[in-house]
Amino acid sequence: MNEDPNFTLLSNGIANPVVTEAFDGSTTLFSIFGTANYDYNGKYFLTATLRNDKSSRFIGDNQSQTFPSVSGGWEISKEDFFNTEGFVNRLKLRLSYGELGNQTLPIRNPAQNGFFQSQEFADYAFNGRSINDGVILTQVGNPDLKWETSKSINFGVDFAFLDSRLNGFIEYFNIETKDLIVRDNNAVSLTAIDAGAPFVNFGTVVNKGVDFQLSWNDQIGEDFSYSISGNLSTVKNEVTEFKAPLKGNSDGIRKGQVTRTEEGDEISYFYGRDVIGLTPEGRFIYRDVNGDGVTDTPDRTKIGSPHPDFTYGTNINANYKNFDISFFFQGTQGNDIWNYNKIFTDYGFFFNGNRSTRTLDARSPSNPNGSFVALSATSQNNEDEPNSSYVEDGSYFRLRNLTIGYTLPKSTLESVGVASLRFYFTGTNLFTLTKYEGFDPEVIPIDNLTLGLDRQINPLSRIITFGANFKF
Amino acid sequence: MYRARNDYDKNYNFLGDIYADYKITDKLNIKTVVAGGFNILNRREFVAVNPEAKESRDNATLTEGDVTQYNWSWTNTLNYRNTWGKHSVNALAGIEAIEERGKEKQLQEVRT
Numbered sequence: 001m002n003e004d005p006n007f008t009l010l011s012n013g014i015a016n017p018v019v020t021e022a023f024d025g026s027t028t029l030f031s032i033f034g035t036a037n038y039d040y041n042g043k044y045f046l047t048a049t050l051r052n053d054k055s056s057r058f059i060g061d062n063q064s065q066t067f068p069s070v071s072g073g074w075e076i077s078k079e080d081f082f083n084t085e086g087f088v089n090r091l092k093l094r095l096s097y098g099e100l101g102n103q104t105l106p107i108r109n110p111a112q113n114g115f116f117q118s119q120e121f122a123d124y125a126f127n128g129r130s131i132n133d134g135v136i137l138t139q140v141g142n143p144d145l146k147w148e149t150s151k152s153i154n155f156g157v158d159f160a161f162l163d164s165r166l167n168g169f170i171e172y173f174n175i176e177t178k179d180l181i182v183r184d185n186n187a188v189s190l191t192a193i194d195a196g197a198p199f200v201n202f203g204t205v206v207n208k209g210v211d212f213q214l215s216w217n218d219q220i221g222e223d224f225s226y227s228i229s230g231n232l233s234t235v236k237n238e239v240t241e242f243k244a245p246l247k248g249n250s251d252g253i254r255k256g257q258v259t260r261t262e263e264g265d266e267i268s269y270f271y272g273r274d275v276i277g278l279t280p281e282g283r284f285i286y287r288d289v290n291g292d293g294v295t296d297t298p299d300r301t302k303i304g305s306p307h308p309d310f311t312y313g314t315n316i317n318a319n320y321k322n323f324d325i326s327f328f329f330q331g332t333q334g335n336d337i338w339n340y341n342k343i344f345t346d347y348g349f350f351f352n353g354n355r356s357t358r359t360l361d362a363r364s365p366s367n368p369n370g371s372f373v374a375l376s377a378t379s380q381n382n383e384d385e386p387n388s389s390y391v392e393d394g395s396y397f398r399l400r401n402l403t404i405g406y407t408l409p410k411s412t413l414e415s416v417g418v419a420s421l422r423f424y425f426t427g428t429n430l431f432t433l434t435k436y437e438g439f440d441p442e443v444i445p446i447d448n449l450t451l452g453l454d455r456q457i458n459p460l461s462r463i464i465t466f467g468a469n470f471k472f
Numbered sequence: 473m474y475r476a477r478n479d480y481d482k483n484y485n486f487l488g489d490i491y492a493d494y495k496i497t498d499k500l501n502i503k504t505v506v507a508g509g510f511n512i513l514n515r516r517e518f519v520a521v522n523p524e525a526k527e528s529r530d531n532a533t534l535t536e537g538d539v540t541q542y543n544w545s546w547t548n549t550l551n552y553r554n555t556w557g558k559h560s561v562n563a564l565a566g567i568e569a570i571e572e573r574g575k576e577k578q579l580q581e582v583r584t
Binding site for chain 1: 534535536558559561562563565567568569571572573574575576577578579581583
């Protein structure tokens, strides 16, 4: 009977059921906004917006904030002096400035301390004999928390050449995020107390870069038409103001945090010891960063960046008679990933678990030229602590989508009363080219201070679909 | 797997919106939109004793829980459009309120 859930109701059993979790909460947002567009003869454009948002996540005067934005455009190719029949068919300049707020956080009341009464964590015998239940702090509040504000400046040019077959845009952006909201993991001890670290407005981050897109559309003969478009983005990230160097969230991360954020560098870079080789016995040799002759904790340094040099995507579409095909490729270049799973498969910390195939070439007396760190049954030489052997190149190139379709000719369909019929095949995530050895180079970080940390996410599925699309 | 055959995770999702648009003049109209959604989750998990395992459990545990989430938004906008000669203006003023609420409970019964 203990095995059969059909007999088991919450009211059965010896003890009363225990409420293991209960929760009730809400968030609200109240906004007033106004926006005006002005257009002179399709040549000059002006848009101004003003909005005020009031969020329940903050308290007092910090609840509401006003965000203005303004943008202008000049369609140069609509001017009389512009010859649209020439080499350049379209030219437009765009310029904008805008402020936007962010209040989206994983908790509802970051301004207040959170408590709960707990038999499990907070018992105290005041008189030395009988035990009293106490209350513990679960979340440290910050009454001064306010909106995170992004100020962005964009400047762009839209263009079209060669009878409008080649078109695209290039855009420069500079986004300054002030009062960045992060968890201040320095404010609580991460091992001794169960309270969540407070959310604070900790600094300013600047992202600047260029977006570039080009598309080519053409037709060859009656039956064949195609289009190719590609886009490329570069972003340079810099923390321009930060109250103190901060580690990333270490929830579930053994051997400590692997990312660090400080003023003057990128947000969330990888931090640890730099492995420069192996001793004859197969132990790591660390770089002596401060040159004092011993390699110890102060020798930790920047050992990688989760920020790509550029990201890109390509769409290819083609139609030939009744067939159509489309590809969507996508990728990143030059970013690093922290392959945290190596702590389970490569080092002494979990020596009795499954090993990765990398350990086959471990250096040992019988394999003195092995390329991999020697196997050990315990943690040796701090080898499982954050170091550069976890950092891998995270660049990838992926065929995200492929669709092939065939539409039946109208003449064959009319006789059976079908307006149109298309058969298609779609494949999602068909292949990925990457040197990354973890599950999936598209990692999902815990928060914005743990970018590039791969901690065992489910890899993207490969989905193959065959379908038919009827219209009557 | 056999012992977990009566476990479930059920998710019911409803959403919808309704709007009214009134043309005050040719150039001015007022619109109000009320939108809302429900999300109801029910789960049951039975963990049976497993005497065949080398570190077996003594107790069977039944956990049942539910989560109710709802959200609504109410948006009122006033839209003014006008064109004279080569000039064209499109202005919008609005006021919006949004609430999201969640309520959750989970109960557990242990049987020996």
